[in-house]
Amino acid sequence: MSVAALPAAVRVIVRSWVNANHVVFLGSGPAALIDAGHVCGADETLERVGDALGERPLARLLLTHCHSDHMGGCARVRARFGCRIAVPEGDVAAIRAWDTEALWLDYAGQMAEPFPVDDVIRPGERLELGNLEWDVIPAPGHDMGAVVFWNPSARILISGDALWEQGFGIVLPGEGWRDRFAAARDCLHRLRALRPLVVIPGHGQPFADANSAIDRCLARIDVFERDEPRLARHALQVMVAYSLMQHDGLAEPEALRRFAAVPMFVEYAREYFGQPPYDVVSELLKSLLAKGAVTRGTDGLLRAR
Template sequence: MNKSTIVFFERKFPSANMVLVKDELPILIDTGFGSDVKETERLITEAGVSPEELHLIVNTHYHSDHVGGNFYLQQNYGVKIAAHKWEAELINVGDSEACSAEWLDQPVEPYQVDRKLSNNEEIHTGSRTLQVLHTPGHTLGHISLYEPEEKTLICGDLFHNNDIGWLNIFREGVSSIQRSLESLERLSMLPIEKAYSGHGPQIENPMASIDAARSRFEKWLTMPEKISWHACKRIFSFTLIMKDGLAKEEIDYYLLQCGWFQDFARYSFQVQPEEFTKILLDEMIRSGAARWQDNQLIATAPYHAPVKEWLDQNVKPKEWKAFLKSY
């Protein structure tokens, strides 16, 4: 392989961004949403690495938009997968809480984690070394990767160029905000010249983005309702992206089936779920997160909708048992 390079792929929803380390032992960090796997394959191939050449897939965390291509690449090319040990344990036993997929109502095809990562572990790609940094907050097993030669940080969904990852207080704990702040503090100690997050463009000024993220989290400590609003709008927007919109008459029925909606309504906002549907819809429109189009509520973020046939499979970890037995 030619001189080692780090290639960043900025992707539309529902897929998260990816990073490819081209080296003697090529590494792909995150694999996008499951319905976009052919595009995932095309992107890395056009970058000069064929899927069978991949030495390892590393997941920053186990949400569907980051791990969706794992199944295809593992099954078809035998690519090994690495993730933080806490999330790996849930994945490898097919726990119903794995990927928070059931609670979020997001399909994830089955995969197995071959390498369980711990804080300060190193991943060697040939001429480079990636340092594994446990940066919990967005999820308990969230990791960032740091490449010291080029002072490059890959930070998943801990923070973005002008935003932060949503916090799942019902699955990751109410202290996820404190964990996020500690994770940011740790990263702020590193010399960082380039940073890539799970969504949006390359982070042009990593230290400024870290400072902005820290400031926003600190404000949330005194206004916990903002944590829940941020999460609800992100989760519902992702649903609208996956489903390419929801008809007005479908919305109430759909939301009332969702674990995340029930929890936020009852415990964060202390209203009955039936009352919260209108409150959430009004806020989605007010904030510009969604809009009405021909009686359909659609997300305003740029996206590429999954093929309906793929989405209709609706695979969740509770249905992984047969795959796990054959692995």
């Protein structure tokens, strides 16, 4: 099966970076949605998911995992469509407690709106979505509670942030980081063994060559596992880019002031760089500007590309 030949009941809405992709399940049963996008992209989410649904009600919203770009828009989606929200078992406690450190929110300078958990998604269970059966497979690493959804008959994998065509969601340094990488590596081997024909990732276009993508991920793990400070630097760069996207640009002094006060930046500056957070952020912005990952607009604002 080619990427173009996904079943008609499975609609993929590919978003730009600060929002995760959506997968809408139609067919004759109740309609469902995987991943809600970021709160700052919620207007577009409601419009595009609404277009895909047409007149159908949305019964369920399921999450691959609980980071701001996947769950930040849940409250808005629920308010519009009246759907139940299902959260992977491993993330339920953090959502119910609205643990902003575990969810990488205030701790990492990210935003989301709280929402209720109606149902729990349990690894090992089988769900029917879009008239197809989907196995829930645990996918720890980037988020230790994450799951992916696997349809064995058409060999379709909905991979969240466990596997993209060019990489995977960041694994944070700090206590337990080697265990997180071991889990991510093990997960990639398990996903390879499924031999997917199509992967629908949390970010980027659906793709067919899972093997090459998995090879690229494993190579990145090898690099980061040798160098925790490099991993810390990469994590901060990702958070800078995400913060700039969710604010739709910030003036440089404002960006420096904000990021230097984010707990994750303060902690990493101390642990990995032995420098004041302001200096670390200033150097990070300089290097992101130099490589074009961040640009300065004609309005003077910094934006991530």
